[in-house]
Amino acid sequence: MAKRLGAQTLMMGQPVGVAAWASIAGKKEKQGPLGSLFDRVFEDTMCGQQTWEQAEVHMQKCAVLSAANKLKLPLEALQLLFAGDLVNQCTASSYASRGTELPYAGLYGACSTMAEGLAMAACMVDGGFVDRACAAASSHFCTAERQYRFPLDYGGQRTSTAQWTATAAGACILTREPAEVVITQACFGRVVDLGVTDVNNMGAAMAPAAYDTISHVLEDTKTAPTDYDAIVTGDLGVIGSNLLLSLFDRDGIDLSEVHQDCGKLLYGPKQDTHAGGSGCGCSAAVLCASLLEKVKTGEYTRILFGGTGALMSPTSVQQGESIPGICHAVVLEHRGA
Amino acid sequence: MAKRLGAQTLMMGQPVGVAAWASIAGKKEKQGPLGSLFDRVFEDTMCGQQTWEQAEVHMQKCAVLSAANKLKLPLEALQLLFAGDLVNQCTASSYASRGTELPYAGLYGACSTMAEGLAMAACMVDGGFVDRACAAASSHFCTAERQYRFPLDYGGQRTSTAQWTATAAGACILTREPAEVVITQACFGRVVDLGVTDVNNMGAAMAPAAYDTISHVLEDTKTAPTDYDAIVTGDLGVIGSNLLLSLFDRDGIDLSEVHQDCGKLLYGPKQDTHAGGSGCGCSAAVLCASLLEKVKTGEYTRILFGGTGALMSPTSVQQGESIPGICHAVVLEHRGA
Numbered sequence: 179m180a181k182r183l184g185a186q187t188l189m190m191g192q193p194v195g196v197a198a199w200a201s202i203a204g205k206k207e208k209q210g211p212l213g214s215l216f217d218r219v220f221e222d223t224m225c226g227q228q229t230w231e232q233a234e235v236h237m238q239k240c241a242v243l244s245a246a247n248k249l250k251l252p253l254e255a256l257q258l259l260f261a262g263d264l265v266n267q268c269t270a271s272s273y274a275s276r277g278t279e280l281p282y283a284g285l286y287g288a289c290s291t292m293a294e295g296l297a298m299a300a301c302m303v304d305g306g307f308v309d310r311a312c313a314a315a316s317s318h319f320c321t322a323e324r325q326y327r328f329p330l331d332y333g334g335q336r337t338s339t340a341q342w343t344a345t346a347a348g349a350c351i352l353t354r355e356p357a358e359v360v361i362t363q364a365c366f367g368r369v370v371d372l373g374v375t376d377v378n379n380m381g382a383a384m385a386p387a388a389y390d391t392i393s394h395v396l397e398d399t400k401t402a403p404t405d406y407d408a409i410v411t412g413d414l415g416v417i418g419s420n421l422l423l424s425l426f427d428r429d430g431i432d433l434s435e436v437h438q439d440c441g442k443l444l445y446g447p448k449q450d451t452h453a454g455g456s457g458c459g460c461s462a463a464v465l466c467a468s469l470l471e472k473v474k475t476g477e478y479t480r481i482l483f484g485g486t487g488a489l490m491s492p493t494s495v496q497q498g499e500s501i502p503g504i505c506h507a508v509v510l511e512h513r514g515a
Numbered sequence: 516m517a518k519r520l521g522a523q524t525l526m527m528g529q530p531v532g533v534a535a536w537a538s539i540a541g542k543k544e545k546q547g548p549l550g551s552l553f554d555r556v557f558e559d560t561m562c563g564q565q566t567w568e569q570a571e572v573h574m575q576k577c578a579v580l581s582a583a584n585k586l587k588l589p590l591e592a593l594q595l596l597f598a599g600d601l602v603n604q605c606t607a608s609s610y611a612s613r614g615t616e617l618p619y620a621g622l623y624g625a626c627s628t629m630a631e632g633l634a635m636a637a638c639m640v641d642g643g644f645v646d647r648a649c650a651a652a653s654s655h656f657c658t659a660e661r662q663y664r665f666p667l668d669y670g671g672q673r674t675s676t677a678q679w680t681a682t683a684a685g686a687c688i689l690t691r692e693p694a695e696v697v698i699t700q701a702c703f704g705r706v707v708d709l710g711v712t713d714v715n716n717m718g719a720a721m722a723p724a725a726y727d728t729i730s731h732v733l734e735d736t737k738t739a740p741t742d743y744d745a746i747v748t749g750d751l752g753v754i755g756s757n758l759l760l761s762l763f764d765r766d767g768i769d770l771s772e773v774h775q776d777c778g779k780l781l782y783g784p785k786q787d788t789h790a791g792g793s794g795c796g797c798s799a800a801v802l803c804a805s806l807l808e809k810v811k812t813g814e815y816t817r818i819l820f821g822g823t824g825a826l827m828s829p830t831s832v833q834q835g836e837s838i839p840g841i842c843h844a845v846v847l848e849h850r851g852a
Contacts, residue, residue: 271831273836275705306516307642
């Protein structure tokens with residue numbers, strides 16, 4: 179029987195299988211260190227569509243379809259879809275879901291969306307409500323830039339603390355059947371806001387939320403960082419990652435041995451992304467291209483995957499508000515055959 | 516044990532109690548037929564804050580606090596919060612959640628958000644993951660107008676098919692303990708898009724989604740409209756409601772005896788709202804001010820509450836996309852002492 183451990187962590191009654199996953203990426207992501215691992219790459223920024231927004235819709239749809247194809251299942255067999263993105267009113271997900279015949283629950287968690295969706299989908303499967311559920315997320319550099327920052331044509335200069343919104347998508351299918359990769363725990367995070375107002379330094383805004391959630395999971399499950407092969411955040415980038423390590427350091431905990439960050443994994447040092455990658459698609463694609471594969475093969479026996487989101491909007495920032503951060507997490511484990 | 520009935524409806528293992536609820540409204544809503552029923556009314560559009568956006572944050576926070584107060588519970592005892600709104604990046608909910616210390620999962624379902632949150636929260640409680648969970652939603656006329664339409668100062672004329680975004684919020688606390696009002700079934704809807712492109716006629720865009728979900732629930736649970744004291748949509752308005760009745764009429768089903776719509780219930784005929792109310796706060800406040808009270812007293816023994824959302828954005832509409840609709844639903848029943 180499922181239960182709540184400690185203050186915040188949700189323990190699955192039975193491990194929930196991650197039966198299939200798929201990752202989609204753009205040209206720049208293909209040029210990065212994970213370039214050869216994506217299921218599909220669109221070299222064309224438009225993905226053959228008429229607008230960047232439609233391109234993102236297309237990428238998210240491809241991720242879900244590609245994951246379903248791996249199980250040779252029609253889309254409606256996925257039973258329930260949790261999805262989200264950064265576009266105003268989450269239209270990338272809503273339009274991607276259109277025509278799928280799949281019950282769809284829209285999420286908003288900014289860059290934490292993939293983890294939020296996995297947590298939700300795992301609970302729905304473990305609770306017995308559905309046999310299968312899908313979690314998906316996407317982002318697109320061009321849809322994000324024009325919505326959050328400047329028209330691309332301006333060629334505006336980016337600060338050294340800025341992160342690069344990934345053109346990428348990922349999807350996972352969860353199931354009650356046994357699988358080599360399972361979710362054993364999930365944790366919905368709390369909003370943490372320490373007053374950061376610089377939208378070009380979202381890593382700093384999100385690091386305290388990552389610290390809050392990871393600390394809770396460790397405490398609730400009575401585990402130490404060394405009990406995990408990796409504790410992966412997505413996406414704090416270079417600056418947020420350093421802050422996270424400092425926060426744990428104050429507690430006398432060395433996270434550096436096991437910590438990784440999707441924003442640091444997606445791009446290489448010569449790709450001029452400054453502090454690293456970001457966007458809902460960044461952690462979704464890194465999870466589906468690399469992390470889940472390593473759990474599947476047993477290279478990793480247990481990892482903590484924590485998606486981090488900066489929950490501001492251009493309007494809230496213009497109005498002088500600081501940036502609330504959040505981190506949702508799931509524990510992924512390898513199960514031998 | 517929970518299970519999926521038919522294609523789409525989720526059956527709770529045990530009825531999930533709706534232990535407390537609260538509704539907040541603005542001045543215009545107070546002047547409507549439900550005016551005396553709200554827990555708190557803000558006559559001032561700013562709710563004492565600096566911006567309309569902060570006002571909406573404040574209203575949503577008040578709704579959650581007010582519901583918790585009725586149970587004499589501190590906020591953290593609610594264990595998990597599902598919330599959403601219409602503001603870009605769902606900032607009304609994220610900022611409302613800030614400082615609550617409550618794990619928070621952001622949702623995007625446009626005007627269907629309250630029903631989406633109730634469905635999610637019910638499953639989390641029934642699945643054993645939490646003892647209590649809260650679902651909340653809000654909208655504000657002024658935040659919506661300036662984001663979706665024109666600066667208020669323009670005084671732009673509204674079409675006769677347009678709906679009026681409610682300045683309102685609602686929150687419900689679900690629990691595993693017995694209660695006079697319970698949720699027995701939930702249904703996440705599918706995206707339905709029949710090609711409506713007129714953003715001033717969202718009732719027409721959402722009616723087919725309402726038809727789809729309500730039909731599925733009736734079929735999956737083997738019930739007829741007469742098995743419900745009310746089948747309530749929120750918010751199709753006058754035009755969407757008529758379309759919904761027509762769609763059922765084609766199937767030889769007369770929904771007119773039991774159908775109600777939150778968009779029609781919130782405002783009186785002389786309030787110049789044209790086709791009726793809308794916004795996440797409309798169905799949330801009507802549910803919490805009126806419908807749940809009627810289920811509690813036993814005036815209604817069983818109702819189907821279907822939240823309807825139009826999932827477009829200003830950008831998607833400018834790009835020529837049609838408007839995808841969705842309807843999420845829960846079945847609410849009266850339980851005698």
